[in-house]
Amino acid sequence: MKMSFVVHGGDFRVPAGYEAEFEAVLAKALKGDGTIKVTIEPNYQKRTLKENAYFHVLCKRLSEMAGGTQEDIKEMAKAKAVHLGYPMEKDKSGNPIKGDYGFKGIPSSEANIGECALLIEAVHMLASENGYYLED
Incomplete structure (x- = not known):
């Protein structure tokens, strides 16, 4: 299971409306070996x-x-x-x-x-x- 959302700024929080989905992904991931992978990348949409x-x-x-x-x-x-x-x-x-x-x-x-x-x-x-x- 995978999820994606955009966060503005360096003060990371799970955005409103994504909490339940985040908890589900986390619960599923922790059933494995107890680790999760978090990837942070810029959401860059080049200007024209x-x-x-x-x-x-x-x-x-x-x-x-x-x-x-x-x-x-x-x-x-x-x-x-x-x-x-x-x-x-x-x-x-x-x-x-x-x-x-x-x-x-x-x-x-x-x-x-x-x-x-x-x-x-x-x-x-x-x-x-x-x-x-x-x-x-």
């Missing part, structure tokens, strides 16, 4: 160039509409995306890095498909909160 490019296009459009630089819009969007679950950039000690607009997000070049979607959503939220509409 299209998604990354779209994020940059939206940042450029918003910067042209609202003023300011494209880089500022990117940093604001990343800080907003952190609140949506986007990964934070960390220093060598593993502590989150705070920027001018809140906690800094990882570079978009390191973002996977789901993380790029959070960035795109954050740019749309920034635009809407400031009275702008970004057409697709």
Whole structure:
């Protein structure tokens, strides 16, 4: 018997809804020689160039509409995306890095498909909160 789930961050817990399945797998595994094998691997879904490019296009459009630089819009969007679950950039000690607009997000070049979607959503939220509409 085998099970799989995704965990965010290094603080591992069996996610809600998987407890019974985990207990069943564990009970079955322990009937053998009493050992189980635990495998941890990144859940990396590579971003596409299209998604990354779209994020940059939206940042450029918003910067042209609202003023300011494209880089500022990117940093604001990343800080907003952190609140949506986007990964934070960390220093060598593993502590989150705070920027001018809140906690800094990882570079978009390191973002996977789901993380790029959070960035795109954050740019749309920034635009809407400031009275702008970004057409697709």
